Amino acid sequence: MKESTFKKFTIGYTCYCLSWIFGKKRTLVQGMGKSLALLIMLGSFLASAQNSQITLGTTVKANFGIDADVQADVLSFYTAPPMGGFDPFGTDDWFDEIFPNATSPNLGSNVIRTSGFDADGNPMAPIIADLKAGANIEAEFRMSRDLYSLDSRTDILWIDAVYFRDQRSNRGNTDNTVFDQSINKNFNNPLTWTLKAGSVPSKNDIIDVYGHIRRDKSPDDEFAIVGASTLSDDGTSYVDFEYYRADIQLASNGSTIELVNPADAANVNCGHTTYKFDPATGKVTQHGDIILSFNYTGGGKIADVRLFVWVDRRDFQGAPFTSFSDFNTKSQIPFIFGDGNNNFPFFYCDNSSANNYGYARISRNPNLERALFAQVNEAGPVAAPPWGTISERNKVVNQYATENFAELALNATTFGFDTRTTGGECQSPLGSVLVKTRSSDSFTASLKDFAGPFELGNTPEFEVEVSGNMYECFEESTTLIATVNPEADPPSRTYTYQWYIFEEGYPDNSDDGVDTEDWKPIQNATNSQLPGATDGNSYRVYATVTIFDTPGCTFASDPVDVTQKPFEGTLTADCPDSVTKDACTDQATIDSEFATWKASFGYTDSGDGGNVTVTYLVNDVPVTEEEFNAVSAPDECDGGSVKLGISVSDECGNSDSCSATFATTASTQVDVAGPADVSQEACFYADDATLQSAYSAWLAEFVTLEKGCGEEGSFTSTPPAADMSICTSGSISLTYGADDGCTSDQVSAT
Structure with missing residues (x-):
């Protein structure tokens, strides 16, 4: 498609992430990338080993206007060709002030939020009010939508965006973040730099910085888009963009830089993370720190852009590579070392070879294709952010002066280095970004001003925890359960899983950037639950997030030891x-x-x-x-x-x-006794008294020998009274017995 503006812009080499200075005499544009791989793409196309010509022109990429303005639904400095061309209506941009209240679903959107909360969670309204009033403050506003949001209207995936306002130090103002001494250099250990509040020349003052990453789902291309302005439109600038793998921050004293996580001290060399490469292919196995070094002279018409990566010099003095040239012959290198003319600049940490570590210059891989698009407002002023920008006269103005604002877009997918290739473990792809200015075009010149640190394009964070690692003594095994936070929310967010069991010495045979050494993958264990986990083994799960069909990073749970609980209690x-x-x-x-x-x-x-x-x-x-x-x-x-x-x-x-x-106890047998039968002839008893006495004695012989559990025995009938006479005959028969309910006994006599 024919471009409307045909002005040549000479740009030196860069890599990995794009940052650009351009202006009538000097204008700074700062950009930020998604990942180290993304930075590679940007720099790789910017230029050849020496210089290359880039045609400036307004264009649209992934429905974003690359037109050196900040407004949606317009394409500045664009004249449509006789047939075809881009329709400005519906294009997205940094802000949306042309049709701010329009309700048409076909209009474009602003990628930078203009209300709500800033990057630190503070309400934006008072911050914006201060910016409009010309307050000399820093401000960081993030994307107007959530990370990795899909625009259903355009099928564009919005990955991340940032706007950054830096402090200025002209006309009596003070910038709280400048370098304190001339001995602070690019090659120094950053943890030993000294900082202060002070001033720098206007040509070094960064004002507005923009960065955005988006993916065009059709044809599935990812673009990194950046834009920037500076305070001065006159002079020459020397700016570096440095990317730290280990997060850094200003110390509380404001005069030094420190690691956010003190534990990272064990993984940095001379304050930096070191690049590592696969010995056979040259493929990156560990991303390290980088510097994008920009040198602008000749009124901003020429930009010399160079890239340096932090390496261990010994890695190129025998093993794994015999030299930088040896590395350049490998099959999967992301870039080449040197300046392209068989020169291999290397700057030792603290300027001492005893340190072994330092920054080495790299250049574009010559096999990569062009995918960079750029435009500068060289034909006139354009609207500034809703809160305005700062002129060199220290005034709040509502326009960027001519040749004071530039935009760049890079097709990251063209080079195969888009965010889909930056999976690996869930940590910041870059860490922290720090923008610095130098006193001259020499890489070793004294550092003057800096802005940041800040981040762009981090993979959406999530956590995965494993539960269920204890099982009862009567169970044979347990089922481990992986829980992710945030939870899956198809189709915007889904997760895949792989379970591992600890096996000391098991090698990490993958090249996916995820460290699995000593962890053996369990076959077919790819669900959120793992049945059959047994006592005495350690397990962990690796969860990979997918955002709108875009694979993200992989986060590993903490290892869990599975234990069969002993019986407790009685x-x-x-x-x-x-x-x-x-x-x-x-x-x-x-x-x-x-x-x-x-x-x-x-x-x-x-x-x-x-x-x-x-x-x-x-x-x-x-x-x-x-x-x-x-x-x-x-x-x-x-x-x-x-x-x-x-x-x-x-x-x-x-x-x-x-x-x-x-x-x-059984009851005792009842036992009774009685007299024998008595029968006497007449006249046996001498008189009635004798007879009566004999009868009484006979009755007395009826007795209870054992009553058992009952009462004493008794007669079945009442014995007659003792009133018998010897003159008459008669007979008395009696029965005596006892019964306790269990046993009974009786005796009869006459």
Whole structure:
């Protein structure tokens, strides 16, 4: 498609992420990338090993206007060709002030939020009010939508965006973040730099910075878009954009830089993270720190852009590579070392070869294609952000002066380095971005001003935790459950899983950027749950997030040790004491007490050993519970005993048993006695008194020898009175007996 503006812009080499200075005499444009790989793409296309010509012109990429203005629905400096061309209506841009209240679904949108909260969670309204009033403050506003939001109107995936306002130091103002001494250099350990609040020349003052990453789902191209302005439109600038893999921040004293996470100190060399490469292919195995060095002279018409990466010089002095030239011959290199003319600049940390580490210059991989699009407002002023910008006269103005604003767009997918290739472990793809200015075009010149640190394009963070690593003593295994936060929300956010088991010495054979050394993948274990995990093993799960069909990073859970819980508590069989009931206890009492006694058999389970098996016993013979409950008490008369018992066991092998006896004493046999029969002839008794006495003595022989559990014996009929006479004959028959309810006895006599 024909471009409307045909002005040549000479740009030196850069890589990985794009930052650009352009202006009538000097204008700074700062951009930020998605990942180290993205930075590679940007720089790789910017230029050849020496210089290349880039045609400036307004264009539209991924529905974003690359037109050196900040407004949606317009394309500045664009004249449509006779046939075809771009329709400005519906194009997105940094802001949307042309049709801010329009409701048409076909209009474009602003990628930078203009209300709500800033990057630190503070309300934007008072910050914007301060910016409009010319306050000399820093401000960082993020994307107007959530990270990785899909625009259903255009099918464009909005990945991330940032606007950054830097402080200025002209006309009596103070910039709180400038370098304190001239000894601060690019090659120094950044943790030893000294900082202060002060001033710098206007040509070094960064004002507005823009960065945005988006993906065109059709034809599935990802673009990195940046824009920037500076305070001065006159002079020459020397700016570096430095990317730290380990997050950095200003220390609380404001005079030094420190690591956000002190634990990162073990992974940095001379304050930097070191690049590492696969020995066979040259493919990056560990991304390190980089510097994009920009040198602008000749009134801003020429830009020399150079890239440096932090490496261990020894890696190119024998192993894994014999030299930088040896590395350049490998098959999967993202760039080449050197300036393209067989020169290989290298700057040792603190300018001392004893440190081994330092910044090495790299250049574009010559096999990559052009995919950079740029435009500058060289034909006139354009609107500034809604809160205005700052002129060199220290005024808030509502326009960027001519040749004071520039935009760049890079097709990251063309080079195969878009965000889909920056998976790996979930951490910041870049870490922190720091923008610095130098006193001259020399890489070793004194550092003057800086802005940041800030971030752009981080993979959406999430966490994964594993639960269920304890199982009961009666279970054979457990099912581990992976829980992610935020939860899956198809189709915008989904997760895939891979479970691993610890195996010391197991190699990490993958090249996906995820460290799995000592962890063996479990075959077909790709769901959020892992059944069959057993005691004594350690497991972890790696979850990979997918945002609108775009694979993201992989986050590993903490390892979990699976343990079969020991039995805790007690399992006790409960039995009452043995009981012996005395003779003569009535059956009702025996039955009642026996029922209560039998009901006391049971067990106490204060642990968790699983199901409890109960065995009942009667006289040591196992019976069913129904048979146990049907057992009756011994008889009150015959006496006897019954032995009951209970045995319990659980699934963890715990067991206990007990027994008790309920006995009754048999009652004693009732026993009575009586006289023999008496029959006498007439005149045997001398007189009536003798007869009466003999009769009384005979009656007295009826006695109870053993009453048992009853009363004394008794006659069945009342004996007649002792009023018999010797003059008459007669006969008396008596029966005497006793009955205690269990036994009885009787005797009869005449």
